[in-house]
Amino acid sequence: MSRPVTGLDLDLSRFSINQMTVKQLSLPELxxxxxxxxxxxxxxxxxxxxxxxxxxxxxxxxxxxxxxTSLCRGGFLTAIDPAERAxxxxxxxxxxDEAATLGTDTLVLVSGGLPxxxxxxxxxxxxxxxxxxxxxxxxxxxxxxxxxxxxxxxYAADRCVVSTLTQALDLAEAFPAxxxxxxxxxxxxxxxxxxxxxxxxAGAAGRIHSFQLADWTTPLPxxxxxxxxxxxxxxxxxxxxxxxxxxxxxxxPIEVELFNEGLWERDGVEVLKETAQRFAxxxx
Amino acid sequence: MSRPVTGLDLDLSRFSINQMTVKQLSLPELxxxxxxxxxxxxxxxxxxxxxxxxxxxxxxxxxxxxxxTSLCRGGFLTAIDPAERAxxxxxxxxxxDEAATLGTDTLVLVSGGLPxxxxxxxxxxxxxxxxxxxxxxxxxxxxxxxxxxxxxxxYAADRCVVSTLTQALDLAEAFPAxxxxxxxxxxxxxxxxxxxxxxxxAGAAGRIHSFQLADWTTPLPxxxxxxxxxxxxxxxxxxxxxxxxxxxxxxxPIEVELFNEGLWERDGVEVLKETAQRFAxxxx
Numbered sequence: 001m002s003r004p005v006t007g008l009d010l011d012l013s014r015f016s017i018n019q020m021t022v023k024q025l026s027l028p029e030l031x032x033x034x035x036x037x038x039x040x041x042x043x044x045x046x047x048x049x050x051x052x053x054x055x056x057x058x059x060x061x062x063x064x065x066x067x068x069t070s071l072c073r074g075g076f077l078t079a080i081d082p083a084e085r086a087x088x089x090x091x092x093x094x095x096x097d098e099a100a101t102l103g104t105d106t107l108v109l110v111s112g113g114l115p116x117x118x119x120x121x122x123x124x125x126x127x128x129x130x131x132x133x134x135x136x137x138x139x140x141x142x143x144x145x146x147x148x149x150x151x152x153x154x155y156a157a158d159r160c161v162v163s164t165l166t167q168a169l170d171l172a173e174a175f176p177a178x179x180x181x182x183x184x185x186x187x188x189x190x191x192x193x194x195x196x197x198x199x200x201x202a203g204a205a206g207r208i209h210s211f212q213l214a215d216w217t218t219p220l221p222x223x224x225x226x227x228x229x230x231x232x233x234x235x236x237x238x239x240x241x242x243x244x245x246x247x248x249x250x251x252x253p254i255e256v257e258l259f260n261e262g263l264w265e266r267d268g269v270e271v272l273k274e275t276a277q278r279f280a281x282x283x284x
Numbered sequence: 285m286s287r288p289v290t291g292l293d294l295d296l297s298r299f300s301i302n303q304m305t306v307k308q309l310s311l312p313e314l315x316x317x318x319x320x321x322x323x324x325x326x327x328x329x330x331x332x333x334x335x336x337x338x339x340x341x342x343x344x345x346x347x348x349x350x351x352x353t354s355l356c357r358g359g360f361l362t363a364i365d366p367a368e369r370a371x372x373x374x375x376x377x378x379x380x381d382e383a384a385t386l387g388t389d390t391l392v393l394v395s396g397g398l399p400x401x402x403x404x405x406x407x408x409x410x411x412x413x414x415x416x417x418x419x420x421x422x423x424x425x426x427x428x429x430x431x432x433x434x435x436x437x438x439y440a441a442d443r444c445v446v447s448t449l450t451q452a453l454d455l456a457e458a459f460p461a462x463x464x465x466x467x468x469x470x471x472x473x474x475x476x477x478x479x480x481x482x483x484x485x486a487g488a489a490g491r492i493h494s495f496q497l498a499d500w501t502t503p504l505p506x507x508x509x510x511x512x513x514x515x516x517x518x519x520x521x522x523x524x525x526x527x528x529x530x531x532x533x534x535x536x537p538i539e540v541e542l543f544n545e546g547l548w549e550r551d552g553v554e555v556l557k558e559t560a561q562r563f564a565x566x567x568x
Contacts, residue, residue: 119521121475154438156475157519158502163475191405191440191447194478218442222506235441237403 007038008273010280016041016069017272018212018257019048025268027052031064033269039276041067043212043255044102046095058102068104069253070147070210071095077131078112078124078161085131088112092135100142106209107139108147108183113158124161129171136179147209148172149183152191154224165189165198172207181207184245185257187214187228190236196244203248211245212255213238213283226259231278238283254283291322292557294564300325300353301556302496302541303332309552311336315348317553323560325351327496327539328386330379342386352388353537354431354494355379361415362396362408362445369415372396376419384426390493391423392431392467397442408445413455420463431493432456433467436475438508449473449482456491465491468529469541471498471512474520480528487532495529496539497522497567510543515562522567538567 017039022030027048034042042061049057049071061068074095079085092109099107111128118124132146139146148168151160162168168182182202189195202208215236217229231238242254256275263271301323306314311332318326326345333341333355345352358379363369376393383391395412402408416430423430432452435444446452452466466486473479486492499520501513515522526538540559547555 114519119519119524122477125477152438153436153475154504154508157500164477167477191437193406193409193448193451216441219507220438220504223503224438224508235398235403240403 016253016255018043022268070106071099075109076112136175140179181209183210185212300539302327306552354390355383359393360396420459424463465493467494469496
């Protein structure tokens with residue numbers, strides 16, 4: 001493959017590309033493209049990293065000088081059955097170990113939905129709190145911070161019972177900020193008039209452990225998983241959110257994480273380039 | 285058509301069937317089925333009522349002894365363009381007049397989404413407040429209460445920038461309760477841990493002007509409009525919500541409003557019967 005070097009004349013110092021945005025690229029292809037375009041950081045996902053080999057992936061990104069801004073994802077901590085809960089805790093310990101191996105300080109947690117047959121959101125949220133009492137110190141000992149990600153309320157039943165940044169922060173604040181914080185993802189919280197106050201509260205406590213961008217576009221596709229819009233295509237004022245997060249003192253990476261069938265059908269390097277450009281145009 | 289009379293041996297004294305749930309039935313068919321099954325009340329929609337004729341519809345339900353618990357819907361008050369805003373106000377005045385003619389005291393308002401190209405949710409919400417200063421007294425003079433319906437946050441961009449019961453109540457409280465209140469619809473607020481407090485606040489102020497049930501089922505269909513689950517099929521504890529609303533002193537009608545392609549494909553009378561049974565089984 002002989003793509004020309006096409007470094008972009010953009011300030012990408014805080015830009016991080018989440019692997020899922022360009023999942024059509026293999027890990028080596030992604031690393032190479034980041035080098036060519038001057039993208040300094042990536043957010044990785046466990047499944048493709050495990051396929052490649054965790055140690056090998058760690059070496060690949062380290063040798064390329066790429067920062068790993070987060071690993072997605074642990075969580076799914078809402079099961080009632082004790083055996084299932086034990087398995088989930090084991091899996092999260094493994095995810096924490098993988099994050100440490102990859103050299104990232106942040107593991108994103110997606111909490112999990114309602115167990116089959118249950119209608120009790122409050123109880124599910126309380127089981128997450130219980131699981132964190134086990135996982136938070138384990139993560140802390142390995143230099144990894146757990147980042148609780150509130151997902152949009154449309155995922156409350158089947159994916160994540162933590163639906164607002166306020167809820168995520170309420171869960172996080174039972175632990176030291178060096179162990180547990182939150183993900184601020186525009187896609188999930190943009191509609192919420194309480195979110196700005198929660199951002200301020202999270203920032204003041206040093207608990208913004210990940211900041212992610214995706215735009216809101218409609219109509220939503222069936223299943224509502226893979227319709228996250230390219231930056232600038234939707235209803236979210238990206239600059240306002242970036243400034244809001246920065247105003248709390250946050251100066252860390254900004255990941256763009258898009259699940260989008262249309263983007264996945266295109267050339268991955270082109271999508272990466274477009275995403276970097278949109279980031280600079282709309283968020284900086 | 286010679287369906288046998290099949291009155292259900294259920295307590296349907298507070299049950300109201302929203303017309304949209306069985307939109308495959310014409311208005312006369314719906315009225316006849318309600319009589320057969322012992323359903324005492326309906327929630328109507330403007331479009332089918334206009335098609336039938338507002339005065340004729342009013343006479344039809346009145347002669348059948350059916351109560352009209354609400355008219356859906358006014359709203360769509362977020363336009364920026366002055367001409368569009370004037371048209372929207374005219375349309376809402378017409379909706380208020382229609383509600384009065386139909387003998388219902390409640391007009392449901394769906395506020396409207398972001399205008400094309402806008403990313404400013406707060407400004408859109410403020411234009412709703414402005415419109416209410418015109419519409420609330422007009423409604424009050426005609427014995428009609430405006431009921432602001434928060435829609436699920438997944439509709440914030442394209443349908444309704446009022447996403448929580450708290451926001452709806454904040455808007456309503458600038459006006460007398462006899463003019464403006466809220467809709468409590470389980471489908472839209474079930475995920476929200478702040479909603480119980482908002483229900484209490486709305487009930488204490490006499491602002492629960494409509495109480496609607498629909499269940500949350502997944503996966504959501506494309507466009508996320510027509511996937512509201514039959515009562516009992518999903519993740520929402522209907523009895524808990526009904527008791528919560530009642531505990532504020534609310535003793536009014538409980539409408540079941542489902543938008544569901546699967547239900548629309550079935551025999552409408554069978555769906556009405558099933559809905560009444562599910563209501564009694566899961567909500568009472």
